[in-house]
Amino acid sequence: MEGCGEDGQVKLLGVAYSQFVVRVRIALALKGIHYEFIEEDIQNKSELLLQSNPVHKKIPVLIHNGKPVCESMIIVQYIEEAWDRKAPFLMPRDPYDRAIARFWAAFIEDKVIPSIVGAFKGQGEEQQKAVEESVANLLLLEEVLRSTGKAYFGGDGIGLVDIALGGLLVPIQTVEKVTNIVLIDAQKTPLLSAWADQFCKADKVKEALPDRAEFFVRLSARRAKLTSPPLAN
Amino acid sequence: MKGSGEEGQVKLLGASISPFVARVRIALALKGIHYQFVEENLQNKSELLLQSNPIHKKIPVLIHNGKPVCESMIIVQYIEEAWGNKAPNLMPKDPYDRAIARFWAAFVDDKLVPCLRGVFTSQGEQQEKAIQESVANFLILEEALRTNPCSSGKLYFGGDEIGFVDIALGGLSGFVKALQKAISSVLIDEEKMPLLSAWMDRFCEANGVKEVMPDPAKVLEFISAMRVKFTSPPAAK
Numbered sequence: 001m002e003g004c005g006e007d008g009q010v011k012l013l014g015v016a017y018s019q020f021v022v023r024v025r026i027a028l029a030l031k032g033i034h035y036e037f038i039e040e041d042i043q044n045k046s047e048l049l050l051q052s053n054p055v056h057k058k059i060p061v062l063i064h065n066g067k068p069v070c071e072s073m074i075i076v077q078y079i080e081e082a083w084d085r086k087a088p089f090l091m092p093r094d095p096y097d098r099a100i101a102r103f104w105a106a107f108i109e110d111k112v113i114p115s116i117v118g119a120f121k122g123q124g125e126e127q128q129k130a131v132e133e134s135v136a137n138l139l140l141l142e143e144v145l146r147s148t149g150k151a152y153f154g155g156d157g158i159g160l161v162d163i164a165l166g167g168l169l170v171p172i173q174t175v176e177k178v179t180n181i182v183l184i185d186a187q188k189t190p191l192l193s194a195w196a197d198q199f200c201k202a203d204k205v206k207e208a209l210p211d212r213a214e215f216f217v218r219l220s221a222r223r224a225k226l227t228s229p230p231l232a233n
Numbered sequence: 234m235k236g237s238g239e240e241g242q243v244k245l246l247g248a249s250i251s252p253f254v255a256r257v258r259i260a261l262a263l264k265g266i267h268y269q270f271v272e273e274n275l276q277n278k279s280e281l282l283l284q285s286n287p288i289h290k291k292i293p294v295l296i297h298n299g300k301p302v303c304e305s306m307i308i309v310q311y312i313e314e315a316w317g318n319k320a321p322n323l324m325p326k327d328p329y330d331r332a333i334a335r336f337w338a339a340f341v342d343d344k345l346v347p348c349l350r351g352v353f354t355s356q357g358e359q360q361e362k363a364i365q366e367s368v369a370n371f372l373i374l375e376e377a378l379r380t381n382p383c384s385s386g387k388l389y390f391g392g393d394e395i396g397f398v399d400i401a402l403g404g405l406s407g408f409v410k411a412l413q414k415a416i417s418s419v420l421i422d423e424e425k426m427p428l429l430s431a432w433m434d435r436f437c438e439a440n441g442v443k444e445v446m447p448d449p450a451k452v453l454e455f456i457s458a459m460r461v462k463f464t465s466p467p468a469a470k
Contacts, residue, residue, distance in 0.1 A: 055340065055373060064329070067329055069329070069332045069336075071336060071339055074332055074335045074336055074339065075332070077331075077332070077335065078328055078329070078332040081328035081332075082329070084328075095311055095314035095315040095317075096297070096302070096311070096315070098310075098311070099302045099307055099308070099310070099311040099314075102307045102310065103302075103303055103304060103307055140288065
């Protein structure tokens with residue numbers, strides 16, 4: 001899918017299994033933007049990647065007409081602003097609602113992700129603590145859905161916060177399977193549970209999600225390494 | 234300075250020594266927005282603060298017509314957007330330039346601030362490592378100032394005027410200067426980082442900024458007192 005024409009030349013450097021890359025792919029898919037996906041080898045990063053993101057050397061990187069944009073949520077906001085005439089709108093119009101969307105996106109980055117990583121990597125008491133934190137964080141997001149009464153964090157359609165959290169769904173659901181713990185509990189967080197189902201089935205989203213079977217194999221291997229004696233890492 | 238009138242009612246909950254609060258005060262000052270500053274006692278947080286930021290319970294919190302906005306750089310973006318017709322513009326117009334501004338602001342928060350926190354709270358080898366990392370991050374910012382199209386050859390990261398990245402980094406100036414004194418070590422070396430050094434002086438003297446920067450003596454007092462706590466045995470928390 002060569003990215004050219006009225007959208008300009010759009011390339012996305014990434015790996016299909018990265019939740020951060022998935023976020024960008026979802027945003028591009030929703031906006032109907034054609035792009036060239038360049039699969040990177042993380043152990044052997046391309047010259048293009050190293051030049052495009054010299055500070056962090058990380059994926060995803062969106063390259064639009066030769067100019068690189070880095071950091072997944074910054075890329076999503078860029079996509080929204082560079083293609084601001086293309087529906088759907090990923091950000092609300094009202095400045096206050098925008099601030100709230102950014103707040104929750106930051107919460108997902110700063111609190112949700114670390115707690116889930118902790119649940120995946122930890123063992124025993126440490127893991128238990130991380131699981132409790134994860135569940136507490138997800139309960140706060142449940143509360144947001146409850147207070148708005150809408151299907152998505154973005155309202156009637158997918159928005160910034162849906163993308164921020166939605167990109168993590170396959171990892172979260174895989175962590176649950178691999179470690180045998182429940183994070184998005186259908187009873188404790190029914191709205192979030194329903195949201196997760198709806199999001200993963202949504203048009204344009206499902207094609208952008210990573211292969212679950214492959215992801216399960218990947219995470220299982222990592223978990224095995226982490227938990228095998230002598231304690232790895 | 235009661236905040237009302239055509240801007241609506243604007244309150245800022247904060248602590249005058251906080252660099253994150255300084256960021257917001259700078260943005261409000263540059264836009265000429267009147268507001269009521271509520272000095273919080275962080276050992277005894279007000280009911281209003283706890284209600285306005287129940288998740289993090291932190292300052293700054295901007296309350297505009299009763300609605301709270303949290304997280305300093307989110308507040309700065311809000312100020313820019315809610316008062317979008319008021320000059321100066323704190324964010325560039327072009328989407329690509331905006332992405333670059335957000336990138337560097339995120340760099341300051343995600344990379345630089347944790348290192349500075351490390352310098353602040355640790356000692357010995359751990360502190361040495363944090364100092365080296367902080368210096369490395371400042372060098373990256375020096376390079377950005379030198380080569381970014383927006384800032385190259387200009388006075389500020391934002392170009393001719395103070396912008397988003399200037400506020401993100403500049404708000405930390407008081408803290409950085411006091412920290413250098415407290416640890417007797419230079420983080421922004423004038424010779425190694427001539428542009429950043431000059432930028433910081435210029436920023437701190439700018440109209441809108443100088444009036445709201447925290448009192449250097451108070452910041453040094455705070456840092457010194459906290460360092461005694463962090464570095465006294467048994468490891469205090």
